[in-house]
Amino acid sequence: MQEIPSGGLQHSRLHKANTWRCSAQPAATLSASQSSNELLFRAVETLFKFPPFFNFAVSQAREKIAERGRQIGLDFEGEVAALRGGTDWEAELRGVRDPDLVLPDYYTQPFHAYRDGNLCWEAALQVNAAAKSVHAPVMDPEGKLLDPEGDSQLRGSYTRNMLKLMERAGATRPVRDAVDLGCATGLSTLELQSAFPAASFTALDLSPHFLAVARHLQQQREAASGASEPIRFVHAAAEATGLPSETVDLVSCCLVMHELPRAATKNIIAEAHRVLRPGGTFAIMEMNPASAGFQRIFRNPFAYAAFKSTEPWLMEYISLDLPAELREAGFVSVLQAECTPRHFTMVALKA
Template identity: 50%
Template sequence: MALASAALNALFSYKPFFKLAAGKARGMIVERGEKIGYPWEPELARLRENDWESELLAVRDVNLEYPEYYLKPFHAYDNGNLSWDAALEVDLAAKSVHANVFDPEATSLDPDGDVKLRDSYHQKMLPMLRVSPGDVLDVGCATGLSTFGLHKVFPQAQVVGVDMSPYFVSVANYKLREASKASLPLQFVHSAGEFTGLPDKSFDLVSICLVCHELPRNATKQVVEEANRVLRIGGALSIMEMNPYSASLQRMVNNIFAFTAFKATEPYFDDYRTFKIEEAIQDCGFSFPAQVESSPNHRTMVAHKV
């Protein structure tokens, strides 16, 4: 298995192969999205009518330095998340990718799979929390799918979403304006999860939803350390992620063709699945995380700052 993984990594370092595999993977995601009732092009055409460059100027922190890992191609985009294509398509992609999340054999596709996965995360998280959060931080918020979900669960809390892509933050702000004419206690900030720039001990809950598998392990450690810094004593760190121990993910990893397609959009997954994240969380000043299954492929982990 180690030899096969090394061979795959060597293949993906060859740019023409990466582009071929990524293009095929993206095509499958688009096709599935349309199959479950989310036509790609009409929605993109609607979004492209907005003045996005003005949105970008309003949110971008020009002093933010992007780490090397963030500048590499992933998610089938040459520029990763630093592009309008990635930002405008991410919600559609989430609906497509998670259409079979509760049926890994893909015998049926559920258009609401992404919503159900996020709802399951919150349902599993709540009984494990030992704090009633008034201030919530959503790390790697993308265009706000996870942030809006946290607001629904904690409607009285102030929720802040941070993301390293100013393109994603621009779309999140656009969605916030579309969501309600009333002022919602939500804020989106262009910032790195590793170094948010937010004040010490200013949050009761830090949520990291479907982010860690997109990071090399050193970046994950830094994000967890930053979560510890911004949390108040007794505050909670909650993570929802793919479960590398699940039977269905193990089968995928052992299937060279399926794993090749997956790595075309998730090049850091190998690092994530071999990383003992539970131990890293504890090493960063948290209790050892409690964890439960959120879906056949996902787990929710909650740890508290000690």
């Protein structure tokens, strides 16, 4: 773990200096592939723009998630049906939706093999089960061994890294008020809460469907435990949280930036800086394009096109120089560590 200079490209490891600049990645990948593969990449991408191919890729991706779920002993369909049944979801949605919130254009398009992206019940009811399936192989460097606890391992690794990196960065401010940007159904918020049990949390998302599920699950947990949780789920954009300036000690952004165009990520970094108190921490967990796992995908035109068909802003994410953006926004002590063989944790402090 160490301070990250901009530029260069190395795979990140906990034990050695890790220099990561996303913007080096596509250039390196594409130039290496140029002679033999570039035309194939373009052809496959063009092919995926046609609805029949796109729909085929999407159905394959969904079937793979359900199949992998079965392999780890997860009753994917049963879990989703249990959540769906007996609840008036439209009423739940009315309880969380801010009718005045204008959704950005980049958000209102297909994501993750759902035609309505994050704005539908199918995605919202499946997301927790899908996380277990998708993250089952995440701790295996080859991406092959499936662990039913992969999702928890990934999240636990994030918060452990976050705490270590905060210490190394010299973050001394106690975390009393924290924000989870892009919280979905609250999995990332609950992990944060376990790392900072004395804090209060504001958890934001643009999807009222995800937030309806988040609130519903929260009510179930509160009914079971008899205690109310210090988590407030709010329908808002991460780039316009509505929170007063300098009122927060920690902002976390977990697995959100790969879903964003570059301009939105810059706006979110600026918003995190605005709401943080001096000395506060911005923590990020994301896919690491420099990792061997992602390199394998980028070398294979079909795997790449299939992945990109579910992540419309992938190339914008990859071309982002995240440490440089953080510094430009006024953050200091930008540190990074490997979270899984495919993900990194990054922290930065507000001076």
